[in-house]
Amino acid sequence: MQENDHILRVQDLKTDFKVGRRTVHAVNGVTFDVRRGKTLCIVGESGCGKSVTAHSIMQLLPPNGTIAGGTISYYTRDGACEILSNYKRSGPRMRAIRGKEISMIFQDPMSTLNPVYTVGSQIMEMLKKHEKVSKAEGKARIIRLLGELGIPNPEIRYDQYPHEFSGGMKQRIMIAIAMICNPTLLIADEPTTALDVTIQAQILDLIRKMQESYGTSVILITHNMGIVVEIADDVAVMYMGRIVEFGSVQQIFSHPVHPYTRALMRSVPVLGMNKDQELAVIEGTTPDASTVFTGCEFAERCECARPECFHRFPKDTEIEAGHRVRCLLYEEGGEENG
Amino acid sequence: MAEQREKLLSIRHLTMEYQPNRRLFEAKKPSVKAVSDVSLDIYAGETFGVVGESGCGKTTLGKCIVRLLKPTAGELFFNDGGEMKDLLRLDKKTSFALRQKIQIVFQDPYASLNPVHTIQEAFDEPMRVHGIGGGSREKRTEIIANALTRVNLQPDYMYRYPHEFSGGQRQRICVAKALVMEPRLIICDEPVSALDVSIQAQLLNLMRKLQRETGVTFFFIAHDLSVVQYMSDRIAVMYLGHVVELADAGDLYARPLHPYTQALLSAVPVPVLQAKKERIVLKGDVPSPMDPPTGCPFHPRCANCMEKCKTEKPELHEVEAGHFVACHLYQQHT
Ligand SMILES: Nc1ncnc2c1ncn2[C@@H]1O[C@H](COP(=O)(O)OP(=O)(O)O)[C@@H](O)[C@H]1O
Ligand SMILES: Nc1ncnc2c1ncn2[C@@H]1O[C@H](COP(=O)(O)OP(=O)(O)O)[C@@H](O)[C@H]1O
Ligand code: SF4
Ligand SMILES: [Mg+2]
Ligand SMILES: [Mg+2]
Numbered sequence: 001m002q003e004n005d006h007i008l009r010v011q012d013l014k015t016d017f018k019v020g021r022r023t024v025h026a027v028n029g030v031t032f033d034v035r036r037g038k039t040l041c042i043v044g045e046s047g048c049g050k051s052v053t054a055h056s057i058m059q060l061l062p063p064n065g066t067i068a069g070g071t072i073s074y075y076t077r078d079g080a081c082e083i084l085s086n087y088k089r090s091g092p093r094m095r096a097i098r099g100k101e102i103s104m105i106f107q108d109p110m111s112t113l114n115p116v117y118t119v120g121s122q123i124m125e126m127l128k129k130h131e132k133v134s135k136a137e138g139k140a141r142i143i144r145l146l147g148e149l150g151i152p153n154p155e156i157r158y159d160q161y162p163h164e165f166s167g168g169m170k171q172r173i174m175i176a177i178a179m180i181c182n183p184t185l186l187i188a189d190e191p192t193t194a195l196d197v198t199i200q201a202q203i204l205d206l207i208r209k210m211q212e213s214y215g216t217s218v219i220l221i222t223h224n225m226g227i228v229v230e231i232a233d234d235v236a237v238m239y240m241g242r243i244v245e246f247g248s249v250q251q252i253f254s255h256p257v258h259p260y261t262r263a264l265m266r267s268v269p270v271l272g273m274n275k276d277q278e279l280a281v282i283e284g285t286t287p288d289a290s291t292v293f294t295g296c297e298f299a300e301r302c303e304c305a306r307p308e309c310f311h312r313f314p315k316d317t318e319i320e321a322g323h324r325v326r327c328l329l330y331e332e333g334g335e336e337n338g
Numbered sequence: 339m340a341e342q343r344e345k346l347l348s349i350r351h352l353t354m355e356y357q358p359n360r361r362l363f364e365a366k367k368p369s370v371k372a373v374s375d376v377s378l379d380i381y382a383g384e385t386f387g388v389v390g391e392s393g394c395g396k397t398t399l400g401k402c403i404v405r406l407l408k409p410t411a412g413e414l415f416f417n418d419g420g421e422m423k424d425l426l427r428l429d430k431k432t433s434f435a436l437r438q439k440i441q442i443v444f445q446d447p448y449a450s451l452n453p454v455h456t457i458q459e460a461f462d463e464p465m466r467v468h469g470i471g472g473g474s475r476e477k478r479t480e481i482i483a484n485a486l487t488r489v490n491l492q493p494d495y496m497y498r499y500p501h502e503f504s505g506g507q508r509q510r511i512c513v514a515k516a517l518v519m520e521p522r523l524i525i526c527d528e529p530v531s532a533l534d535v536s537i538q539a540q541l542l543n544l545m546r547k548l549q550r551e552t553g554v555t556f557f558f559i560a561h562d563l564s565v566v567q568y569m570s571d572r573i574a575v576m577y578l579g580h581v582v583e584l585a586d587a588g589d590l591y592a593r594p595l596h597p598y599t600q601a602l603l604s605a606v607p608v609p610v611l612q613a614k615k616e617r618i619v620l621k622g623d624v625p626s627p628m629d630p631p632t633g634c635p636f637h638p639r640c641a642n643c644m645e646k647c648k649t650e651k652p653e654l655h656e657v658e659a660g661h662f663v664a665c666h667l668y669q670q671h672t
Contacts, residue, residue, distance in 0.1 A: 045534040152622075166623045196391035196561065198620045201605035205619055226564075226607025240658065253611045267539040269568030271606050272591050279543055279568075282536035285504050 006075065007217045008034040008057070009186055012072035013085075015049075016058045026052040028241035029070070031316070034185065034234075036075075039211065039218040041228045041249075043264075044238035047286055050221045051107075054187050054237075057219075059089040074266060076101065077184060084151045085205070100130040103178040111171040112177075113162040119173045120158035123180050130181045145176050168199035172228055179210055186210075187219045192227070204231055225265060227251060240287065240297040247323035249309040259304045264320045288312045296328060303330060345417055346523060347380040347403070352412035354398050368628040372398040373409070373644055374579035377654070382417070385549065385556040386572030387587065389602070391624060395579040397561045400525040404442045412445070415441070421541075439470045441516035444508065445528035447508035451500040458482055458496040461515055470520065485514040488551075489544060506537035510544065517548070524559045530565060542569060543590050552635055563606050567591055572660075575599045578627060578635040581654055584662040595663040598636045634666065 011180060015027040027049045034040045042050045055061050072085040074097065087094040106112050116120060123142045127133060131139070138156065146154035149172045160223055162170060171191060178186055188207065192200035208231065211218055221283050227233055228249065235252040238244040239259065245258040256262045266280035284301045296302070299309040310329050319322045353630075355614055358367035370620060388396050399657045401407040401637040403414060405425060415422040452460060461482045462475075471477035483493035488564040489510040489574040500508060508526040509529060516524050526545070535632060536641045542565070549556060560566045566573055573590050575598065583596040594600045601618040619640050623630055631638050637647040646666050 027505045029522045045536060047538075197563070197605040198391065198601060199623070201617060201619055202605075202606075205617075224607060225609035229609050229611060237364055250611065253609070264535065266611060267536050268609065269542070269564045270610065271567055271603070273564075273568060275568060279539035281539045281543060285506065285537065286534075289558055 001135045005035055006033040007036045008075070008219075009071075010053075010057070011071045011073075013053065013056060013072060016064075016066055016068040017062075018064045021289070022290050025068075026065070026241055026289060027056060029237075029310040030238075030241070030243050031113065032071075032234075032236050032243060032246060034217050034219055037211070037215050038233040039231055039234035040234045040236065041215055041218055042221045042236045042238060043102050043225065044224060045223060045264075045286060047289060048238040050238055051189055052241075054104065054189050054219065054221060057084065057187065058098055058102065059084065059106075060098075061089070074102065074185070076174050089273040096130075099126055099183070101180045101183055102185040102187065102199070103181065103183040103285050105174045105178045105188040105191045106170075107193055109167070109174045110162070111206065112174060113170060116163055116167060118159050118307065119165070119176075123173070123176050126177050127147075127180045137267075142176070142180060145180060146172075148210075150202065151175055151301070153165065155204055168195055168202065171195060171199075171203055175203070175206060175210070178322045179214075179216075182214055183216060185217045185260075187218070187221075189221045190223070191220070193222070193224075200227075208229070225268060240293075241289075242297065242326060244298065245323075245325045247320075251320065251323040255320075256329050257323075257330060259329075260298050290320070342418060343381040343384075345415075345422070346416040347378075347417070347557075348384040348413075348422060349376055349380075349403070350413040350415065351398075352376045352399070352414065353410045354395070354402055354407060355410040356398075361509045361646075367574045367606065371579055372627060373668065374404065376581050377413075378522070378574060378581065378584070380555060380557060382469075382555055383553045383568050383572040385558050387566040387573040388557070388559045388576060389566045390576035391402060391602075393608075393624060393627065395562075395627075396576060397527055399472045399576075400442060400527050400557065400559055403523075404440050404525055406442070414457045431467055432438075438519050438555040440525065441519050441523050442515055442525040443509070443512045443528065443529050443532050444566075445559040446460065447505050447512060447532060448500075450512055450602065451508060453500050455497055457486075457511060460500075460574045461485075461518055462497070465492070465518055468519065479517050482514075485517045486511075486628055488548065489514045489542075490519065504567055506540060509533060513545065513548070514540070517552075521554060523557060525559070529558075531560065538565070540563055545569070545666065563602060564608075575602065576632055578624060580635050580664065581662075582636065582664045583655065586660055588659075589661055593661075594667075595657065595661065595668060596636075596665050597640050597642050597667070598667060634664075636665075 011031050013027055013030045017024040017026055030053055044050055058069055067085055071083055074082045103145050120142060124138055125137050143154045143158055146157060151157050151172055192203050210216060232249045235247060235249055236243045239260050244283050245261045256265060263280050263282045267282060295310040295312050296314050299305045312327045312328060314328045315331060316324045316326050319330055340537050354373040356370040356372055358369060390396055402409045414425040416425050418436060462478055465478050471481055482496050485538055486493050486495055491510055530541050570587045574581045574585050577598050583599045594603050599621045604618045621638055625638060633649045634647040634652050638644045644666060652666045652669060653663045654662050656662050657668045
């Protein structure tokens with residue numbers, strides 16, 4: 001395990017939200033590494049904790065959210081280790097890292113782009129925050145990047161406002177803001193969910209190209225298994241605030257083991273699939289986030305559940321190097337567990 | 339599907355142009371031609387899929403069929419007991435009677451149920467108006483209970499309010515609400531787009547089951563090609579208000595002819611290892627429907643664009659049995 005192979009290490013991350021008097025454990029003991037220059041995809045259905053995981057890394061949680069446990073370690077270009085989870089969310093260390101070392105693309109471009117400023121000035125603001133550049137130099141760099149991102153007439157577009165851009169073009173501006181400081185880690189939260197497939201293809205292509213040219217490591221959040229196959233090196237499948245299965249894209253797709261992963265894969269129609277085949281259904285709905293569990297969170301919807309699944313918590317079990325699953329069916333022996 | 343098929347709906351040269359809201363003294367704004375000269379035949383008992391990216395006119399077309407919108411031009415012939423009647427030119431009585439036969443399920447399960455009515459109240463009113471259950475309230479309640487059971491919900495849910503249901507349940511309620519009207523045709527406008535994948539599967543399986551049981555015809559609109567391909571017998575591909583290709587679902591997948599269909603299919607990410615195929619990445623965005631291109635609507639983005647494509651609009655025509663395409667590449671020899 002060479003520290004330099006990975007850029008981010010998240011260990012047993014727990015993130016809680018206060019909602020009235022209740023506490024919601026939105027992320028409940030999540031562990032994963034992001035390998036340098038590679039892409040990790042986090043998949044799962046809505047509400048499973050994908051965005052909260054990303055916001056925890058960025059320390060961008062809303063005021064009612066806190067990191068309640070675990071460590072987030074970030075390894076810089078020169079091998080130094082920064083424990084992000086120890087930094088104050090608006091402290092100088094975190095501010096220096098956010099946007100410069102680690103940057104993020106949000107799902108909804110409109111919530112991040114300010115309608116009253118030109119897109120050029122918004123990209124410039126990010127650049128100025130982290131680098132000393134002259135205005136002319138900065139502008140030239142931004143225009144070059146916009147061109148690389150496939151925006152026609154970048155000199156003219158630089159001075160335009162967000163409403164003058166289509167959905168796909170706005171998403172490119174978001175990528176430009178995220179990439180202008182040449183970050184080492186890019187977190188993209190459902191960057192294409194709101195876009196049409198042909199535009200989605202363009203954006204995924206772009207992310208891949210940027211990664212190739214700059215060696216950026218990527219965390220891509222999605223609920224689309226097709227995108228995962230296309231872009232991931234590693235995959236984390238989340239359910240109810242936990243990673244239920246983790247492995248390389250080969251491991252996850254050629255040998256999915258967790259009943260949830262397997263059901264998820266068989267529940268979507270695949271282009272060209274035989275129409276006589278019924279889609280797999282995951283019975284019921286995702287439980288409420290504040291549900292208190294005594295065993296596996298997936299048990300009540302699981303086809304393979306056994307009585308013990310309801311009153312024992314599964315542990316992470318490595319079934320092959322790099323491939324781990326959180327399911328009692330794969331635990332050896334029958335050791336008790338808290 | 340090859341046996342004699344009964345036509346349920348014949349759409350002829352349907353055009354829908356939205357007129358801009360023009361304020362006094364304001365310069366004239368261009369109108370939006372959302373649906374442009376569309377002709378399609380829908381057969382009884384089939385699932386007819388419509389795909390295309392946002393803004394291509396799918397919802398507008400669906401709303402014209404249920405007459406939520408009044409088309410600018412064209413005809414909509416609906417099979418009423420063997421007679422094809424133009425829905426747009428009916429006497430009041432027939433028009434009212436036929437309204438019941440075509441129902442619609444919308445994309446957003448949260449917006450399509452009125453929050454102040456219980457499920458029963460929401461279902462009962464249109465049933466009463468159309469005399470379903472022979473004017474008996476008890477009978478109508480029984481029909482509602484039945485419909486809820488068929489969409490895998492408990493009958494006593496009818497006394498609840500919409501906010502008590504999840505998105506997936508609401509969408510099933512919307513399907514049940516359409517069913518109680520005993521429709522022949524249900525327009526499904528992106529019925530699963532707002533749902534999580536596992537919930538999507540529940541609804542898709544359910545719709546297929548209902549069709550087997552009742553023989554209802556679905557006009558299934560979606561932007562997700564995988565979903566449309568799985569659900570449909572035949573598929574129309576729309577681009578900028580035009581139908582650019584029409585074929586059996588299997589054919590369309592195996593041998594897409596139109597360059598746009600090819601690009602669309604190649605852009606769909608497939609969740610299978612080693613499925614990586616040659617991807618056609620389209621340049622640019624869909625042009626504005628306020629200022630549509632001349633000639634072929636796809637020509638500014640088409641890799642095969644010829645001189646002719648820039649000026650002459652290709653017509654939809656049959657290049658193989660049941661496979662229609664509107665593209666000059668396939669019209670050179672005729
Ligand atoms: N601001 C918040 N306040 C309370 N609970 C929240 C908040 N944000 C997220 N949550 C909870 O955290 C869980 C995970 O949310 P999220 O990470 O956004 O899911 P997703 O996987 O769809 O991105 C949700 O079930 C939600 O209830
Ligand atoms: N009420 C309206 N007024 C003006 N233009 C509209 C209206 N509704 C839709 N449009 C326009 O018509 C075109 C087709 O829209 P729509 O039928 O909703 O497409 P789709 O359902 O395929 O996304 C789009 O360009 C859209 O902007
Ligand atoms: S008609 Fe011409 S421009 Fe249009 S799709 Fe065919 S080849 Fe391309
Ligand atoms: Mg999210
Ligand atoms: Mg629509």
